[in-house]
Amino acid sequence: MKMSHELDRLRQEVDEVNVKLLELLSKRAELAQAIGEVKKAQGIHRFDPERERDMLNWVSEANPGPFDDKTIRHLFKQIFKASLDLQQEDHKKALLVSRKRKPEDTVVHVGDLPVGNEQKTVIAGPCSVESEEQVREVAQALSKQGVALLRGGAFKPRTSPYDFQGLGVEGLRILRRVADEFGMKVISEIVNPSDIEKAEQYIDVVQIGARNMQNFELLKAAGSSQLPVFLKRGMSATVEEFLFAAEYIVSGGNDQVMLCERGIRTYEKWTRNTLDISAVPLLKQESHLPVFVDITHSTGRRDIQLPVAKAALAAGADGLMLEVHPDPAVALSDANQQINIPQFEAFMDEIRQHGRIQRSEPVLG
Numbered sequence: 319m320k321m322s323h324e325l326d327r328l329r330q331e332v333d334e335v336n337v338k339l340l341e342l343l344s345k346r347a348e349l350a351q352a353i354g355e356v357k358k359a360q361g362i363h364r365f366d367p368e369r370e371r372d373m374l375n376w377v378s379e380a381n382p383g384p385f386d387d388k389t390i391r392h393l394f395k396q397i398f399k400a401s402l403d404l405q406q407e408d409h410k411k412a413l414l415v416s417r418k419r420k421p422e423d424t425v426v427h428v429g430d431l432p433v434g435n436e437q438k439t440v441i442a443g444p445c446s447v448e449s450e451e452q453v454r455e456v457a458q459a460l461s462k463q464g465v466a467l468l469r470g471g472a473f474k475p476r477t478s479p480y481d482f483q484g485l486g487v488e489g490l491r492i493l494r495r496v497a498d499e500f501g502m503k504v505i506s507e508i509v510n511p512s513d514i515e516k517a518e519q520y521i522d523v524v525q526i527g528a529r530n531m532q533n534f535e536l537l538k539a540a541g542s543s544q545l546p547v548f549l550k551r552g553m554s555a556t557v558e559e560f561l562f563a564a565e566y567i568v569s570g571g572n573d574q575v576m577l578c579e580r581g582i583r584t585y586e587k588w589t590r591n592t593l594d595i596s597a598v599p600l601l602k603q604e605s606h607l608p609v610f611v612d613i614t615h616s617t618g619r620r621d622i623q624l625p626v627a628k629a630a631l632a633a634g635a636d637g638l639m640l641e642v643h644p645d646p647a648v649a650l651s652d653a654n655q656q657i658n659i660p661q662f663e664a665f666m667d668e669i670r671q672h673g674r675i676q677r678s679e680p681v682l683g
């Protein structure tokens with residue numbers, strides 16, 4: 319009875335100490351936050367190992383026991399780490415692309431076409447623009463399926479300089495002519511910052527490809543463009559780096575940005591890239607921008623595109639990007655991964671059962 323009374327009393331004292339510790343920890347955290355703000359204003363690194371080492375030495379010297387120095391140092395290191403996280407958390411809060419900054423979803427307007435609302439958007443078309451006939455054949459099939467966003471590469475950043483480099487501005491002209499026939503929107507990759515302005519007369523969405531995700535001059539040029547931007551994740555970029563790349567565009571004044579996960583480079587050889595499916599919910603959680611999955615480049619093979627597309631929609635993607643070619647075997651690029659028109663039609667039939675897919679009224683040219 320007496321012992322239990324003693325235990326209660328000691329525990330009550332511990333409770334009181336806990337409250338005091340909590341008050342002190344909170345006060346310390348507020349100070350660290352304020353330091354973080356000062357450092358941000360001065361452009362100083364938040365992590366300061368020398369300062370941490372000094373503080374660890376002082377607390378060891380001042381340690382009255384009974385905890386040994388090693389334990390005290392460990393506890394304080396945890397406090398420094400938590401303070402640093404808090405400073406960085408605050409920093410993240412400031413990102414324009416973050417959900418902390420803007421909790422509601424951004425709906426991107428490609429002309430009169432909303433992207434990122436409750437309906438899922440499909441973007442499709444050939445890897446490269448090869449001829450007007452080729453683009454027309456694909457556009458007609460897309461239009462019949464109610465797909466309004468036509469993709470096609472005119473400037474092709476190819477791994478080898480000897481591979482087909484695209485038709486350039488002539489490719490953009492073809493895309494525009496054909497898209498207008500079918501009442502569609504054009505999305506095409508731009509690789510040179512100075513081409514963005516030129517391209518504005520032909521295209522409706524500027525695509526920034528994986529290889530250019532950290533081409534900061536291109537990102538800045540896209541930030542000053544009037545057109546929405548479709549930004550692909552770099553093949554070795556972390557999710558954080560991807561969001562910073564998007565931040566370049568948004569902080570430049572263009573908030574009409576769509577993100578696209580297109581697979582990352584890993585040791586796996588059975589797919590062209592490894593689709594980082596967890597990036598989809600992560601990006602949706604961290605950012606308010608619409609998120610797409612490129613099922614063609616992530617897989618590099620036709621046979622698994624449908625289940626991968628279902629997974630992307632189930633993970634919360636706002637849309638899919640895929641490559642369609644009238645005759646993939648003779649395509650000038652990506653021959654092994656593009657699907658033909660009957661395969662595309664079968665794909666659309668299937669995918670409609672797994673999400674509300676946007677359907678634009680077909681305009682048959």
Ligand SMILES: O=C(O)C(=O)C[C@]1(C(=O)O)C=C[C@@H](O)C=C1
Pocket residue numbers: 350353354364365366367369370397398401402
């Ligand atoms: O004193 C600083 O420069 C801080 O940023 C504060 C603090 C701390 O919690 O004490 C946090 C992170 C740094 O690595 C060093 C110290």
